[in-house]
Amino acid sequence: MSEFPRILHEPDPDNPGWYTWNLADDTRFNAQTMGHMLVRKDSDRLCRVRMFPERRHTNLLDMVHGAISLALMDVALFASMRLLLDADAGGSVTLELSSQFIGAGKPGVPLDAVVEVLRETKRLVFLRGTVVQGEDDEHLIASFSGIVRKPSR
Numbered sequence: 001m002s003e004f005p006r007i008l009h010e011p012d013p014d015n016p017g018w019y020t021w022n023l024a025d026d027t028r029f030n031a032q033t034m035g036h037m038l039v040r041k042d043s044d045r046l047c048r049v050r051m052f053p054e055r056r057h058t059n060l061l062d063m064v065h066g067a068i069s070l071a072l073m074d075v076a077l078f079a080s081m082r083l084l085l086d087a088d089a090g091g092s093v094t095l096e097l098s099s100q101f102i103g104a105g106k107p108g109v110p111l112d113a114v115v116e117v118l119r120e121t122k123r124l125v126f127l128r129g130t131v132v133q134g135e136d137d138e139h140l141i142a143s144f145s146g147i148v149r150k151p152s153r
Contacts, residue, residue, distance in 0.1 A: 021079050039079050047080035049113045064105030069131050069142055076113035077146045081125045084117050091151030099144040109133045
């Protein structure tokens, strides 16, 4: 079972090398909006968070809606600080999320947020990343940076 309270985090049988990153309470935002999500550490410095965009995640141009990409970025900040720093992501809050959209995401192709921790202080975590699709991350969707405040004691 999961080592993280309220998160279903276990090896994903359909995706070797990946772990689930789903809320135990499937009535909340992540489950209702994002769907099935996966995580893995690419290195001691990089975490990858994956979602599977479907038609319900698209805009009128049949591309992944920008709000979905933003939600993936936000979820990825917390998953990354939890996996890379063993920090309390559940009690933390986003202070800032800055994004730059570069390309359009396609439904039916896994959408990944690749995140690194830049610095951790007593109260804050500074992170940055990219949202990518395709083999070898060749299709760049967005870049982003974020600041997360850790919970009060």
